[in-house]
Amino acid sequence: MSTLPQERRVVTAIPGPKSQELQSRRTASVAAGVGSVMPVFAARADGGIVEDVDGNRFIDFGSGIAVTTVGASAEAVVRRASAQLADFTHTCFMVTPYEGYVEVAEQLAELTPGDHAKKSALFNSGAEAVENAVKIARAYTKRTAVVVFDHGYHGRTNLTMALTSKNMPYKQGFGPFAPEVYRVPVAYGYRWPTGAENAGAEASAQAIDQINKQVGAENVAAIIIEPVLGEGGFIEPAKGFLPAIRQFASDNGIVFVADEIQSGFCRTGQWFACEDEGIVPDLITTAKGIAGGLPLSAVTGRAEIMDAAHSGGLGGTYGGNPVACAGALGAIETMRELDLNAKAKRIEEVMKPRLTAMQEKFDIIGDVRGRGAMIAIELVKSGTKEPNPEATAQIAKACHTEGVLVLTTGTYGNVVRFLPPLVIGEELLTDGLDVLEAAFAAL
Structure with missing residues (x-):
């Protein structure tokens, strides 16, 4: 109430x-x-x-940009975070770990698409999650190129600005940006020249052709896409587009990353938007709706990919903060119960x-x-x-x-x-x- x-x-x-x-x-x-x-x-x-x-x-009608999915003062979030605040605010998981972090990782393994073995690493912001997904994909594939899409948005750090397609207000005056980032077309049905009904097949064919010609599939570490493009204008890629790109990634040993930072956690009527066409990503990035307004993000994915980074290669002082983890467990509890x-x-x-x-x-x-x-x-x-x-x-x-x-x-x-x-x-x-x-x- x-x-x-x-x-x-x-x-x-x-x-x-x-x-x-x-x-x-x-x-x-x-x-x-x-x-x-x-x-x-x-x-x-x-x-x-x-x-x-x-x-x-x-x-x-904004939810703090898709963050307060469960409301801005949800009972379970407040209850769990308050209890954790009274116990301790921080130890740094890399110094003395705590159960809340592990429990969030367990919940993410259960909720995200696919029945393969999964692991997670927790961070503070969506941009951090995307940046770490790139690090993990590069460590796993021993490749460097990253492919992103027209109208995509992935954050405000140097690497994620490079991944983002919109100049104002995100990139103007802030370069030079990180290299080895390549942008290809997306199936924007409303604006596709030959009509929305052709966008899925034509855009995926164009994107794949550009990757093969301009980058070389064997050089691509990761393909990153929002299953519903957020800052680009809530673009749902035309049907068939995501499955074709997903298949191309599988066929070429490329890590397929679903950026579900804005679209995840029940926002589209499914736990994750990529479920709509049965997409099972290799890695999935989450933030925003994950913790009822407390700063938390995650990379979740195939255990063998997640384990590719060396010990100490992932982390950060505040990543998976105990109060934020408690908030996440409260948010997930609310999502399930309601x-x-x-x-x-x-x-x-x-x-x-x-x-x-x-x-x-x-x-x-x-x-x-x-x-x-x-x-x-x-x-x-x-x-x-x-x-x-x-x-x-x-x-x-x-x-x-x-x-x-x-x-x-x-x-x-x-x-x-x-x-x-x-x-x-x-x-x-x-x-x-x-x-x-x-x-x-x-x-």
């Missing part, structure tokens, strides 16, 4: 006076390169609501028909896509497929003003994405969609 009233409430201008005061303090002390979607400061969050310091309550996969599917059943109806009314909505509680609309100029980032920003701002927290995304900045907590109530979903529709009508 939520302690925070589960209703939208706007009682001041957005931002209110207390948020404005905090904003002036922030401007004086926080680096300008750290941006924020909304100009309000959070005071409490629970269920499907974020309350700011002025008492405004926002319907949460059957959040079913909840995600129900969110899709509520949202998709409403958004499709809006698409029929408003011709700037070019595409409605996604699965579970990972849904998006792509905005275009009327009568074209030309991206419309201006309207996207206007819609988001209108929603924010009315008390609905939405996020934008996409390579072209023209996608509104919906990532509600899976514990959100249906009345909040409906209210938020009403606000969204009113914003389109006003546009």
Whole structure:
């Protein structure tokens, strides 16, 4: 049960006076390169609501970017993390290990796709997980090249910036980047030149051809892909694409890495998005939804691949922090007990028909896509497929003003994405969609 009233409430201008005061303090002390979607400061969050310091309550369609899947103060997460805090906050797993880390690794082995022997290594952030997946793949294959895809996003460290396809805001001015990274096409159905029905076969053939010609399959250590591309615009690769790339990796001794950092842990209505087409990755990277908001990430994969790195080659002072591990065990407990996969599917059943109806009314909505509680609309100029980032920003701002927290995304900045907590109530979903529709009508 939520302690925070589960209703939208706007009682001041957005931002209110207390948020404005905090904003002036922030401007004086926080680096300008750290941006924020909304100009309000959070005071409490629970269920499907974020309350700011002025008492405004926002319907949460962002989940802290797919992190608070189980809610922002889930009982099991708070209970387990609090108990661990009282015992000890840190020993460093590389100095004196503890059971929580082992238990998280056991849970990951059980939940991730495939019935092969699996092992995990824990880290702090999604970018760290991806970077370590590359280290492990290189150690295992004794190869160096890494293949990634158009519209992909993998993080903000030097290597993961190289893996990421979008320049602004992630890469601009921060180079030079890590070498031996190669980018190939992805099956972006809505924008595929010969139509979505051809995208899977044609894009996979093009990608494989480019890898063979430009890199040489025998030089590739890893192929890394998000089963649903997050920052690229919630692109679901057209059917057939992922299986073809997976098969190519298997045939050529390449480690296939599923980056499930945004799409994992019930977000798409399955434990992991790659399950949709029966993909069993060699390695899977997780973070975001794993620990109910505490910083934790993981690389999980085939035991023989995971064991390729020498002892001491993986780790980090805070990796698999005991409090974060406790939070993860609480989050997984909540996902199982509340059957959040079913909840995600129900969110899709509520949202998709409403958004499709809006698409029929408003011709700037070019595409409605996604699965579970990972849904998006792509905005275009009327009568074209030309991206419309201006309207996207206007819609988001209108929603924010009315008390609905939405996020934008996409390579072209023209996608509104919906990532509600899976514990959100249906009345909040409906209210938020009403606000969204009113914003389109006003546009």
